[in-house]
Amino acid sequence: MNTTKRYPILNIWADDVTMESALEKVVEFVEGDNRVHTIFAANPEKNFSVPGDPILYEKYRTADLLLPDGIGIVMAARLLYKIPAKRVPGCEFMQETCRLAAEKGYPVFIYGAEETVNAKAVQTLQERFPGIQIVGRSNGYVPAEGMDDLIDRINASGAAILFLALGSPRQEQWLARYGSRLEHVRSCQGIGGTLDVIAGNVKRAPVVFCKTGLEWFYRLISDPKRLKRQRVLPVFASQVLLEKMMIKIHR
């Protein structure tokens, strides 16, 4: 059992994990105690959305794994705690979890996104990770009256890993409401818009942007609608610097 440090970063938290150690946690979740373990992504946008939403806050506070998804979180962890943090992007982690699931034979259920996106993403994952058991899937537009059926389908599928691709805070709200009815799921990751990326609807940034920590910038110039979401980045950066100054003053 590996014990993972969790660092507070302004209003949220991130775990001191690498891709490898985070995948080891998934093995622990699936093969360990009989409950749903939750995995979410920590990024600067969440620093502003989480405190204002009690359900989101509770889900993040009690999450079993908080991935250092955004470059802002990683830079903040390095600056505030001097740890050699590296990004573990939720989108890549989801696919590495699929690789692991294929190797270990863990059954997977994929819930979320538009019907065509969900179907295409499932097909792509099956091609990318031969042998993966995707035992069920559903688009993310199931009406409230269809929810009992969906829960029955997830339970009957025997899925140990559930990916929730409803966007935030919808996926956290769904878990708060229905999580206790999941019988076999042991690891549940909120993956936001990842299925759109896998299905090829949304392109990930070219490698050069990812390696230089400028994925956010690529996403901004390729989709200016994101400006609203990303305008929090400079505020986040200045708050982290202020926090660093406060730590120095109080030392």
Ligand code: UDP
């Ligand atoms: N979505 C869904 N059901 C809904 C609303 C949204 O399945 O009722 C899906 C949507 O199709 C998209 C994802 O949720 O695939 C939201 O992606 P976004 O990038 O906005 O999420 P984030 O990563 O920001 O949480």
